[in-house]
Amino acid sequence: MASNARSGSASSAHMLSAAQRETYHRDGFVIVPGLLAADEVAPIAAACREDPSIGGAICAIADSSGNAQDFVQWTERSDDLIGLMPYIARLVLNADALIGREVYHWHSKFVMKPPKSAGRFDWHQDYGYWYYEGCLLPDMLTAMIAVDAMDRENGGLQLLRGSHKMGRLDVQRVGAASGADTERLALAKARYELVHCELAPGDAIFFDALTLHASGANPSTRSRTALHCSYSAADNAPFTDSAPGHRYRPIEVLPDDMIRAGRWSSVFRNHEFIKLDVGGAVHGDSPISFQVVDPVTRSPGGGAAPR
Numbered sequence: 001m002a003s004n005a006r007s008g009s010a011s012s013a014h015m016l017s018a019a020q021r022e023t024y025h026r027d028g029f030v031i032v033p034g035l036l037a038a039d040e041v042a043p044i045a046a047a048c049r050e051d052p053s054i055g056g057a058i059c060a061i062a063d064s065s066g067n068a069q070d071f072v073q074w075t076e077r078s079d080d081l082i083g084l085m086p087y088i089a090r091l092v093l094n095a096d097a098l099i100g101r102e103v104y105h106w107h108s109k110f111v112m113k114p115p116k117s118a119g120r121f122d123w124h125q126d127y128g129y130w131y132y133e134g135c136l137l138p139d140m141l142t143a144m145i146a147v148d149a150m151d152r153e154n155g156g157l158q159l160l161r162g163s164h165k166m167g168r169l170d171v172q173r174v175g176a177a178s179g180a181d182t183e184r185l186a187l188a189k190a191r192y193e194l195v196h197c198e199l200a201p202g203d204a205i206f207f208d209a210l211t212l213h214a215s216g217a218n219p220s221t222r223s224r225t226a227l228h229c230s231y232s233a234a235d236n237a238p239f240t241d242s243a244p245g246h247r248y249r250p251i252e253v254l255p256d257d258m259i260r261a262g263r264w265s266s267v268f269r270n271h272e273f274i275k276l277d278v279g280g281a282v283h284g285d286s287p288i289s290f291q292v293v294d295p296v297t298r299s300p301g302g303g304a305a306p307r
């Protein structure tokens with residue numbers, strides 16, 4: 001078992017086995033069927049279906065072809081289900097075990113692909129971006145939980161098995177977006193196996209911040225919503241202080257049963273999301289930026305100042 005500086009009596013009945021941790025380190029990811037039970041993600045799926053605008057907070061960025069890819073992101077804890085989810089024991093303690101020491105919550109997001117939507121995530125490493133936010137080490141990961149079933153037909157996550165071993169690749173402009181260095185990406189695609197992630201609601205994948213990944217359009221009639229909870233080693237907080245939401249804050253681990261026990265107020269009604277201005281950019285005017293587009297009209301609007 002990896003060393004864990006976390007004090008107290010936090011525990012989970014859903015800890016990854018030694019073989020699963022070994023798979024993560026060898027492949028750069030591990031798929032964990034049933035990390036959450038279908039009934040534990042059902043309230044989230046229902047709330048997203050009922051209000052696909054997520055209380056009007058939904059944002060979109062342009063992919064390399066200029067298509068809008070919807071998402072909504074947050075760093076803050078709240079009493080809502082999604083404001084508490086990143087702190088539940090089975091996510092935090094497994095992240096501790098995979099990183100090898102105490103982690104803290106970096107950020108979380110919903111990534112939505114509505115039926116018949118064109119938006120994609122171009123090939124990238126998450127650490128390609130987090131490097132520029134001032135994290136010295138790539139000791140960061142994401143636990144992605146399927147809210148809806150995800151497969152090849154509805155824009156499921158794709159990964160290159162073992163690609164984390166390449167280390168950090170440069171990020172460059174790719175069409176209307178940014179993504180991994182295209183020359184090295186082509187070599188990586190020739191060398192590493194392409195894995196299409198097929199998940200049922202509640203299944204999860206933990207993936208390394210250096211693992212190359214992407215996702216395609218959703219030409220199907222089914223929605224594809226995923227919850228991403230990302231973590232960084234506690235000793236890896238940014239040396240810049242440009243994003244206060246990314247500062248180290250110790251996690252108070254929540255018991256796994258808090259979802260079924262209903263110890264949350266609503267799914268996301270009172271939750272605070274990060275706001276992005278349509279017409280602006282994520283990561284400002286830099287090679288790693290993304291253009292913020294309107295999730296409804298699916299085009300740049302507004303002319304708001306870049307963030």
Ligand SMILES: O=C(O)CCC(=O)C(=O)O
Nearest residue numbers: 111121157213214215226
């Ligand atoms: O959920 C997806 O399709 C991938 C999202 C992703 O790669 C990201 O948010 O960095």
